[in-house]
Amino acid sequence: MPLVRNPILPGFNADPSIVRVGDDYYIATSTFEWYPGVQIHHSKDLANWELVIRPLNRKAQLDMRGDPDSCGIWAPCLTHDGQKFWLVYTDVKRKDGNYKDAHNYIVTAESIMGPWSDPVYVNSSGFDPSLFHDDDGKKWFVNMMWDHRRRPRAFAGIALQEYDAASGKLVGPRTNIYPGSELGLVEAPHLYKRNGYYYLLTAEGGTGYDHACTLVRSRSLTGPYEAHPQTHILTSKDAPHAALQRAGHGDFVETPDGRHYLVHLTGRPTTQLRRCVLGRETAIQEITWSDDDWPYLKSSTPGSLVPSLYVDLPAARDDAPYWAPKAYTFDGPHLPIDFQWLRTPETERIFRTDAKTGKLTLIGREAIGSWFEQALVARRQTHFSYDAETVVDFSPEDERQFAGLTAYYCRFNFFYLTLSAHSDGQRELLIQASEASWPTGGLNNELLTESHAVKIPNEGRVKMKVNVRGRQLQFWYALEGVDEDYKKIGPVLDASIISDECGGHQAHGSFTGAFVGVAASDLNGTAKEAVFDGFTYTPVQHDSDRYEI
Known part of the structure; x- marks a missing residue:
């Protein structure tokens, strides 16, 4: 046998x-x-x-x-x-x-x-x-x-x-x-x-x-x-x-x-x-x-x-399917079966797919981590090391509108590369994280200040990528049609925090697992839309992954 x-x-x-x-x-x-x-x-x-x-x-x-x-x-x-x-x-x-x-x-x-x-x-x-x-x-x-x-x-x-x-x-x-x-x-x-x-x-x-x-x-x-x-x-x-x-x-x-x-x-x-x-x-x-x-x-x-x-x-x-890269398009009446969203049966309020373009539109609702209605679409992390990539088209007006790429467990532990805007309307890239997710044990507010934001042009699509290698997580970005070379953004983060043991609950209280996907929020209440052009998930065999199948 x-x-x-x-x-x-x-x-x-x-x-x-x-x-x-x-x-x-x-x-x-x-x-x-x-x-x-x-x-x-x-x-x-x-x-x-x-x-x-x-x-x-x-x-x-x-x-x-x-x-x-x-x-x-x-x-x-x-x-x-x-x-x-x-x-x-x-x-x-x-x-x-x-x-x-x-x-x-x-x-x-x-x-x-x-x-x-x-x-x-x-x-x-x-x-x-x-x-x-x-x-x-x-x-x-x-x-x-x-x-x-x-x-x-x-x-x-x-x-x-x-x-x-x-x-x-x-x-x-x-x-x-x-x-x-x-x-x-x-x-x-x-x-x-x-x-x-x-x-x-x-x-x-x-x-x-x-x-x-x-x-x-x-x-x-x-x-x-x-x-x-x-x-x-x-x-x-x-x-x-x-x-x-x-x-x-x-x-x-x-x-x-x-x-x-x-x-x-x-x-x-x-x-x-x-x-x-x-x-x-x-x-x-x-x-x-x-x-x-x-x-x-x-x-x-x-x-x-x-x-x-x-x-x-x-x-x-x-094992070939397990190690095969997945390139997703959103041209069907439903999301690809690997993807899920959170809580709501009223999907028309948070996303739609496009049969002609294969793109995914997220309708900005509540902030990431909401227990009621948030536009977040993601797939399971099934490998200890992987790359995930997408392209976002989004024109935020201020800091209360943001969309991007997230490594997500729950409201208590996530990392989130967002395309947002300063209060003056200038677009910027910013990493957001839950309080439990930052290595200091609490939210590092310096991450959310203007001095750490990356200012980008107000027009054009943004390529986003996350690399996870065992415990290390790094976000990257590139400006489509302007500077196609990926650049690091933010420090190396602790990917192991996106886990049951850091889920914000008492012992035996966190039951799910790590996801990677895309999200959009509009706290102004205007349902600002973000359009994502494809999503790729690429498994990576890495020396630190002792028990990978």
């Missing part, structure tokens, strides 16, 4: 849920505040994956305006009952403090490509729900319970309740079937049935470096459940030097020939500060079942819980 290097979905692809239908595998992952909601990848062999759809793509299904950073769509669960696909997901409206306003929904479709139904609201008692289709035809809704009275240990166990598909409601008693292990923070439940046992797989330990997959089983659906002999079946919490860290939140799948695998999220930290700039990614491990009817991680070290960097898969992976 070919050895394939993890992760199988590099870059921000968290909380994987996997299902096989015939010879087709599908993985659904979280998208949080990025629109459209839920990424679904397809594969025929578990090694080569293609992003095929984001099913929550209209206002009736999803409106995240006002959702804070790292809220929105959490932990989708994708299943198939033999007739159609079922997608269960949470839209989180608040996550910090005692309360979690986490609303759980179900949508369905006969084909993975849709059309997907309008959502059915289920409950708001917790998050990370799943749907289990028992062999007697009954469906069971499983989700973690949040108890706001118990902060900081508000994870109150895993609840089970029957779901009546005909009425679209939960029916019968709700049972707390598993309180979690001593590791705590139990969430992300998935139920399975095999050889007369019900198996409950959960995530524990939070989403940081103590993350783990925990497994229990019972002869009865409602329990009591007994723990796996090792309690956990996968974790890196006791292996700080392993290549794959933060391992947990998993889901099982069986191949047509009877092999078993576990997909799980993971992070690949860089620098001595252990920062995961690519966010939480999706990896895969082979599982073997023993005579005691318990699954174990297949490993060169018997009994190991540590995920392997390399895994045997049914096919080899073609």
